[in-house]
Amino acid sequence: MQPSIGSRLVLRLRPTFSSILAADKAFDTDSLRGDISIAVRDTNHDSMTLSIDHLGLISTGFLLPQGDTGLVSILGFSDELGALSRNIDSWSIDLPINASVLYRAVERRRPFRKVDDRYIPEFEIFRGRISGTLVQHIEDVFTFNSGFLSLTYRSGGLGWIKEFELPLTGLGIALLKPPAENAAQFRLRVQPIGFKSNPLDPSPTGISAVRTQLQSAADVWRGCGIEIEPQPFQVLLDRARKESQDPLFIRGNKDPEPFTLEIYFVENELADGGGSAISCGSALATIVVSDKSTDKPNLIAHEIGHILNGIHPTDKLNPGEWLGDQNSVLEPFGGPATPSPISGSNCVHARSAVLAVIS
Secondary structure, three states: OOOOOOOEEEEEEEEEEEEEEEOOEEEEEEEEEEEEEEEEEEEOOOEEEEEEEEEEEEEOOOEEOOEEOOOEEEEEEOOOOEEEEEOOOOEEEEEEEEEEEEEHHHHHHOOOEEEOOEEEOOOEEEEEEEEEEEEEEEOOEEEEEEEEEEEEEEEOOOOOOOEEEEEOOOOEEEEEOOOOOOOOOEEEEEEEEEEEOOOOOOOOOOOOOHHHHHHHHHHHHHOOOEEEEEOOOEEEEOHHHHHOOOHHHHHOOOOOOOOOEEEEEEOOOOOHHHEEEEOOOOOOOEEEEEHHHOOOOOHHHHHHHHHOOEEOOOOOOOOOOEEOOOOOOOOHHHOOOOOOOOOHHHHOOOOOOOOEEOO
16 A cells, blocks of 8 residues: 555554653663554655654653652644655655653642643643654555654653653554544543442442433544543442542542543532543543533533643633634533534544554
8 A cells, every 4th residue: 555645654552662861861661652643644756744643652650860750641743744755775754743741740749720621730841753764564564674752851840851762663653544434543441430428329420421421422522533432330439539529639649541531420519510621631631520510411522622632712722732613512511412513623633642543
């Protein structure tokens, strides 16, 4: 298969060796994993124009001189185009990347900024590139002869990590043809969680609303090529969290399962429409929803929009975010009962480090 406009080059990391530079010392890990999807924007006989379609990586973390990072999340995006150019017997790739990086230590040591129903941590901003040479072994598989994904710290957060370096040599990258119309390209694994006050509590939170809310969310985000994959409903024994109105307390401190968005249902009212989205765009993202507000049919679909870095149509836009369409689920409180679809120009920006590429 020859590359064509709309094709994707997909690299899966499960898990992969990488190193970071922190406090003038290198630290190694073999826990980094995730997906990189590169879109072919234009093509001719000798070259292709590329951009990041999706880059979501996580690591269990690093024990550094400053402390334990905890889970590390990397979400990459492009603000410049790159290229894949043909040589005599190989291809050369050069693709600039911006990335927002978040780790538990940042959440714990820096305050969240609250904007309506979003709790926004102080992300660290990195800049880097994917570069190297590839050989095309068969028509739809390339292999890196040499190469790196490198990211350098620029600003924000704690600045504990100065550089990421991920060797790509020997890794394969699959060339996928343009997806069929209405085909899902990404999977969002969600874990609904309710609470019981005691072992005999007959009314765990979330039971009455989880199915209809998740079905509504699946219907909305299928239009953006994102498949919602619910996991079996879990119930935790925790009266304090069941009755709390503090989304950060309700969320707890335990790391989620890899590439899983946790959705907590609680008993009491929450401010700002009954739902909150925390650490949007990252692998630490969480949604908290009040049972008293689940009569809003698109509430979870709305909060998932925030997790995918969408914001309300009237909010101020920041780098890496996209402005929700009017009359869609990104309107406050989930929008109208029958919302307008998310536009295609926004779907291409609806990304989070918890997404997995469907190939």
